[in-house]
Amino acid sequence: MRALTNILQLGIKELRSLARDPALVILIVYAFSLSIYSSATAIPEAPYRATIGVVNEDPSPLSYRILDAFQLPYFLPPQAITHAQMDSGMDEGRYTFTLNIPPEFQQDLLAGRHPAIQLNVDATQVSQAFTGAGHIQQIVSSEVTTFLQRYHGQDALPVEAVVRMNYNPNLDRSWFGAVNSVIDQITMLSIILTGAALIREREHGTIEHLLVMPITPVEIMLAKVWSMGLVVLLASSFALRFVVQTWLAIPIGGSLGLFMLGAALHLFATTSMGIFFGTVARTMPQLGLLIILALMPLQILSGGQSPRESMPEVIQDIMLAAPTTHFIELAQAILFRGAGFAIVWPQLLALTAIGGVFFVIALSRLRKSLN
Known part of the structure; x- marks a missing residue:
């Protein structure tokens, strides 16, 4: 004791x-x-009100469909810019992301060719650049895939993966x-x-x-x-x-x-x-x-x-x-x-x-x- x-x-x-x-x-x-x-x-899990400028050289339904997919609160409305404004805007820090859609993008895609979209990222904006680039890639891929499925008359892919997130459903x-x-x-x-x-x-x-x-x-x-x-x-x-x-x-x-x-x-x-x-x-x-x-x-x-x-x-x-x-x-x-x-x-x-x-x-x- x-x-x-x-x-x-x-x-x-x-x-x-x-x-x-x-x-x-x-x-x-x-x-x-x-x-x-x-x-x-x-560490942000998603971009928040990220600025994006777009050089749209293909005024097609697909290009406008991609631009409409950038929504608040993740991205501010995309701003239409030129090539010169793209370079100066990145240098002055006005845009965290700039997207360049090439001419005849939709036409080349439907013809079976593989056109490329240029994405420039201001890596000094680390918190936005870290997650924003992946979100933009996902948005573009999703819109292109949906457009091609509708064009070819496909309602769904032949194989679909069903993913269930356990313990943290929203990641x-x-x-x-x-x-x-x-x-x-x-x-x-x-x-x-x-x-x-x-x-x-x-x-x-x-x-x-x-x-x-x-x-x-x-x-x-x-x-x-x-x-x-x-x-x-x-x-x-x-x-x-x-x-x-x-x-x-x-x-x-x-x-x-x-x-x-x-x-x-x-x-x-x-x-x-x-x-x-x-x-x-x-x-x-x-x-x-x-x-x-x-x-x-x-x-x-x-x-x-x-x-x-x-x-x-x-x-x-x-x-x-x-x-x-x-x-x-x-x-x-x-x-x-x-x-x-x-x-x-x-x-x-x-x-x-x-x-x-x-x-x-x-x-x-x-x-x-x-x-």
Whole structure:
């Protein structure tokens, strides 16, 4: 009971120290609010009011049909321009896209020839150019295909692919961006807060006070783990409920309680990593550099930004030792696909085992540093 009391009181002390650190408090608030919103909406999934100029040298029904397909809010009404205006407009930034429909385009198409439409893109408008070029290609191909089918009297293609989008029917990128940002913030903040708590003890000289008290290193470590883990767990639950579900209107497929259980096990591992980094680093700048070196591979190679199946098998095997790999699989299965305990129990077991190993390593390092 005395050990539990010590762990509880030390954890409360950590929470009070965190509350008196405005920089870390602002970081937590930003990470689980504006950072998630910006990650979800930073990359547009479609062009928005993109400017387009058209040099139409073939005043045919097909060319006008293509021009009518550029609709708001994706594109502003196409502006008829000349060749000279096309070059000057691109140079001056008036048009993000310019389209050149060649003479006798419809006639060549009906004759079985393969005429080409020139599309110029202002690549300095990255947010529009990234998605707009693909949309324009799709619009032109769709209109040409529909025109040829009607001309040849074909009602439908002989073979039609029926595609059904599961879990994200509209292919909304913000769904993936928001949830993946919550996962990244949980990992980053848990490592930063626990490592900073240990560095703060050393810089303020309170670590010596703890050493002369009847407190063991495991009690010190458990206090930092539960207190900082609790802060991140509460912040992440707030982000999922009010930022993801309410502000961004993104549905959550599975049980938030099961996700919080997985997040707690993940925090057990990442907070232990933060303690380990806090024993290696002597100052806050050193801790920041160590965290950057650890977070980059954890976020990039764990399957959060790209599928693990597309990575070399050696990398896949190595990253099985990282808690983020199993946590991302668990989080995506629960939040996207509505998976239950029967599906995600292997990830829960893996997180428990990895967390135990990291805890023992960090505790051993902490004992050496205190001695």
